[in-house]
Amino acid sequence: MVPPVRDHIPVVVQGSGRRGRRAGLAGVLWAAAELAVTVGVVVLLLVVHEVWWTNRQASAGAREEVRALERGWEEAPAGGIPPVAEPQPQSGTEPESKPEAEPEAGRSVAPAAAEAGAGPSSGPAGRAPVRDQSYAVLRIPRLGLVVPVAQGIDKKAVLDKGYAGHYPGTAQPGAEGNFALAGHRNTHGEPFRYLNRLRAGDEVTVDVRGQRYTYVVGQILPETTERDTGVVAPVPRSVVKPEYGYSAPGAYVTLTTCTPEYTSKYRLVVWGTLKR
Template sequence: MTALRPERDSGAAPVGAADDGASYGEQPYEGFGAWQGQQGRQGYAGTGAGREGASYEQQAPQSSYEATAVLPVLSGYEDPETYEAPDRRGAFAPRDSETVALRTVDIEGMPRAAERAGESSGPAPGGRAARRKAARRQGRRHAGRSQTAEKPAGSAGAAPLSRVEARRAARARKPSAGVIASRVLGELFITTGVLMLLFVTYQLWWSNVRAHQQADRAAQHLQQDWASGKREPGEFEPGQGFAILHIPKLDVAVPIAEGTSKSAVLDKGMVGHYGEEGLKTAMPDARTGNFGLAGHRNTHGEPFRYINRLQPGDKIVVETQTEYYVYTMASLLPVTSPANTSVLDPVPKGSGFTKPGRYITLTTCTPEFTSKYRLIVWGKMVEERPRSKGKPDALIR
């Protein structure tokens, strides 16, 4: 802060100034205009550098500092306690409305003095309120820096990682052997489940669709041959169809083929005749004997699925090229071993028949969807009707 000059304190006239009857110290202060006019008459009194009679504007100041130091006093900053010298650019800070303290002026392109001061270790200038504001601003800056420092690697604005840190981050991102093994095991389980679901769908649905189509084509082929008068010999090749089985109660009409091969007969939706050596049974036109048939209970057309529902007296009809053979259901064996071949004997054991006759035996797996045991149904022929006489009553609805 610049103090008043000694000449003004003592009341003495400046050196080299014209005396118009009153000393400088005795002249009343009438504001800047009055003082400037008076100086125009007396001339600027400094250190002797001014010319007597010259105006204040015509005299150049001795230094820029002295001219600048006087301006605050002439601009109304009379109180020495609240006045501070302007900065090096000549700008004055306004008073704070709360503490009557000075605030720094933010000039575009230049850093603020309070911010520079806040970044240093010294206290913020001004009163208590100004120091609080500077502290809050400084806290916000530090908080922003800390948030930037806490940003994860790879994010925008984050500092680049060193080689060691980058390698560690890459290893951390790489899955471990346990994770890879669990993923592979999970994929295997999912694949196995999908395959099992497809297999079940094929067995329970698609196999039936395919078998029904194949059985229907075989039945149509037989009927066309019979209608054309094509004669078939008494012996048939394995897989060759030669008759049609009707079970009216169960709404079953399925071709009968020679043999019990799964691939050639049973899986195609047809019923197989036990004609192989060791399990060879009689044909329907035999005078005595047991006509044995096998069929699927589940899947592949499942023609014998509901034969367990047959009751004594229900009709079973075998249709050939020349005859209808009508049987009446006689008895049922719910469970027996697959090795029990005695059920196919000419007089089957367990059937209730006691003497030779013309019998029919139906065999299938049990329980459903398994092949652990066999279910047996027996019937006895009650009618032989030529095709020329029309269908038997059992097939007329």
């Protein structure tokens, strides 16, 4: 007997398309979550590098530079800023002129000294140090701060090393006029992080080749704009807030950094006068 032929009846599975769409959506969300985690880890590593590693590296380098300066002073006679030997041109050539460094805007750079009508940059020895070269040691006992001072405020060559940078065109330590310095408040050694803790009467000392100059903090300008060039003038006075500053010639020190912390929106300024 021939068995009856049965028609093939297809089986329809309901909901398989919906589950497929859900699985696809879950995969996309999972990939997005993995990407977000990866980006977060990368950002975290960058923050750790910027905040922790640059501080550690710059602080160590600054301490070593202070030791090197002091060793050099012990081996050489005292007498202020050392004279700088000028390079001799080769026969038949003209000496190459080097342009002055332009003040660079950044986290810790305050007004440009070149625009402030600042006084001469030569020190007690009558010669200015080489650009980007360290030549002095700044000490602030209240803050436990000991850092090198270098000529210029170039971000990469000076400030990012954890040094205090001397504004070109302003006076040198111990000289009449305004000895103006800039430094980072956050990252790269952050030497001026706690500048806001200084009070009137605190001492700021600057050692230069066996000579020590002591300044006494007199005024603090909590906040001003980065274009307030008056703060680094020979007789420092804010042009934004003229109630802050001085009116008579003298020997001043100016310390500038950014404020609030982790921003470069405004500048914090501390002034002192030379202790006679």
